[in-house]
Amino acid sequence: MTTDVYSALLEQAAGHALAYLSGLGERPVRLLAGDEELRELLGGPLPQGPGNPEAVLEMLVKGVERGLAPSGNGRYYGYVVGGTLPVAMAADWLTSAWDQNCIVHDGSPATAVAEEVCADWLLDLLDLPRSASVAFVPACTHGELLCLAAARHKVLAGRGWNVAEQGLQGAPRVRVLANADTHSAVLRCLQILGLGGSIEYLATDDEARIRSEALRQALAAHDGGPLIVCGQVGEINTGGVDRLGELCDAVHEAGGWVHLDAAIGMWAAASPQLRGSALAGIERADSWAADAHKWLNTPYDCGVAIISDPVAHRAAVPLAADYLNTEDGRRHPAQWGLEISRRSRVFPLWATLRTLGRDGVAGLIDGCRANARLFAELLAADPTVEVLNEVTLNQVLVRFYPQVPCSGDEGPEAAADAHTDHVAELFRERGRSWASSSQWRGRAVLRFCLINWATTAEDVRQAAASLLECHHSLLDG
Numbered sequence: 001m002t003t004d005v006y007s008a009l010l011e012q013a014a015g016h017a018l019a020y021l022s023g024l025g026e027r028p029v030r031l032l033a034g035d036e037e038l039r040e041l042l043g044g045p046l047p048q049g050p051g052n053p054e055a056v057l058e059m060l061v062k063g064v065e066r067g068l069a070p071s072g073n074g075r076y077y078g079y080v081v082g083g084t085l086p087v088a089m090a091a092d093w094l095t096s097a098w099d100q101n102c103i104v105h106d107g108s109p110a111t112a113v114a115e116e117v118c119a120d121w122l123l124d125l126l127d128l129p130r131s132a133s134v135a136f137v138p139a140c141t142h143g144e145l146l147c148l149a150a151a152r153h154k155v156l157a158g159r160g161w162n163v164a165e166q167g168l169q170g171a172p173r174v175r176v177l178a179n180a181d182t183h184s185a186v187l188r189c190l191q192i193l194g195l196g197g198s199i200e201y202l203a204t205d206d207e208a209r210i211r212s213e214a215l216r217q218a219l220a221a222h223d224g225g226p227l228i229v230c231g232q233v234g235e236i237n238t239g240g241v242d243r244l245g246e247l248c249d250a251v252h253e254a255g256g257w258v259h260l261d262a263a264i265g266m267w268a269a270a271s272p273q274l275r276g277s278a279l280a281g282i283e284r285a286d287s288w289a290a291d292a293h294k295w296l297n298t299p300y301d302c303g304v305a306i307i308s309d310p311v312a313h314r315a316a317v318p319l320a321a322d323y324l325n326t327e328d329g330r331r332h333p334a335q336w337g338l339e340i341s342r343r344s345r346v347f348p349l350w351a352t353l354r355t356l357g358r359d360g361v362a363g364l365i366d367g368c369r370a371n372a373r374l375f376a377e378l379l380a381a382d383p384t385v386e387v388l389n390e391v392t393l394n395q396v397l398v399r400f401y402p403q404v405p406c407s408g409d410e411g412p413e414a415a416a417d418a419h420t421d422h423v424a425e426l427f428r429e430r431g432r433s434w435a436s437s438s439q440w441r442g443r444a445v446l447r448f449c450l451i452n453w454a455t456t457a458e459d460v461r462q463a464a465a466s467l468l469e470c471h472h473s474l475l476d477g
């Protein structure tokens with residue numbers, strides 16, 4: 001096949017990609033266009049006949065450019081949005097060029113082997129049980145679904161009930177205990193799995209960690225039936241990490257399965273500093289769902305599900321299709337996840353891990369955490385600014401007071417809610433940095449997630465300066 005049909009378009013795309021990336025530093029860190037403008041650029045009736053591909057690519061670039069969130073900028077701290085490491089992006093482009101459909105081993109032997117290699121690397125890097133199985137999934141939510149389906153299978157199998165064959169109707173009741181601040185991704189998966197009706201929430205502390213007493217009481221009342229307990233490694237607001245060793249030991253003693261939502265914090269297990277402190281005991285859980293497209297800074301479509309019991313894992317996603325010939329002991333990617341057809345999403349992950357190595361992953365984690373701590377320090381030095389969380393991972397929760405707060409007085413809290421929202425609006429409008437607003441324990445906050453490899457200490461200083469300027473200009477104005 002001639003490459004001519006590709007070369008002009010791919011060079012054109014590479015030119016635009018480089019222009020976008022190199023312009024990110026200069027571009028305001030805010031949204032530039034409204035939906036109406038974007039509809040104008042992208043809309044209109046579907047043409048009857050074919051268009052010129054180069055011209056269409058130009059239209060695409062012109063149509064989307066102003067509607068892109070500048071999330072690759074080192075001063076963008078919205079939601080939980082990692083950047084993309086250059087090597088991961090390059091590998092992602094190649095993944096599209098190779099266009100493998102990795103259902104079965106023979107569909108793409110390179111994918112199957114890269115998955116085996118990455119699974120071993122991940123278990124080694126994160127020091128999780130080497131016998132665990134790993135699925136490469138589109139995103140953490142999908143990973144939670146696999147992990148919880150495996151958990152459901154295992155705890156019911158322990159009661160002589162095969163949920164894949166017998167279904168849920170008439171099954172023994174599965175008791176589910178969840179951190180009261182569990183992410184909605186986990187809750188929606190429990191609902192999909194028919195376990196939504198049996199969730200009992202465990203009270204949490206100010207950092208969103210399950211209170212030891214709440215866990216003790218819930219387990220003391222346990223009748224020995226099927227039990228799944230959901231903890232987390234990185235709560236969406238505080239970045240809080242459950243007391244993992246204590247959680248796992250107590251739940252195992254009660255005969256239960258521990259699932260950890262580690263969408264944000266999984267990679268922190270590669271940092272010796274964090275592994276010895278906040279993440280101690282993570283290896284004692286039964287399943288872990290995580291995103292490489294968050295803190296490991298790969299492009300999107302890069303989640304992982306890690307399950308300590310490969311038999312339960314396979315049973316959670318049964319696959320029986322004679323034409324696929326999957327019963328030969330080799331790795332067939334479709335046996336480990338929900339999708340049948342899919343792209344080889346493991347290649348960008350392989351390239352990222354191979355480039356960073358163990359020290360590089362730890363450096364990425366420790367660097368982001370140092371940035372988050374610097375940001376918190378710069379803000380907390382102002383007595384009218386409150387940093388609400390301990391910066392365990394990479395999240396900083398901030399609230400602004402119109403004057404120095406007096407604790408226990410409701411007046412200043414209501415005024416601080418309104419003022420924090422005003423600061424947030426002005427901060428985003430000024431476009432030097434970006435963060436999303438949220439509510440924490442009923443109070444208005446700005447949430448900063450410092451999770452991009454490209455963020456420098458100078459970015460952090462500029463973002464903090466912009467934020468404090470907004471705060472004080474509103475007070476003075």
Ligand SMILES: Cc1ncc(COP(=O)(O)O)c(C=O)c1O
Nearest residue numbers: 080139140141183185236263291
């Ligand atoms: C704590 C937590 N859990 C789960 C998820 C779901 O991850 P995904 O959106 O990649 O499916 C997120 C997403 O931000 C998250 O922050």
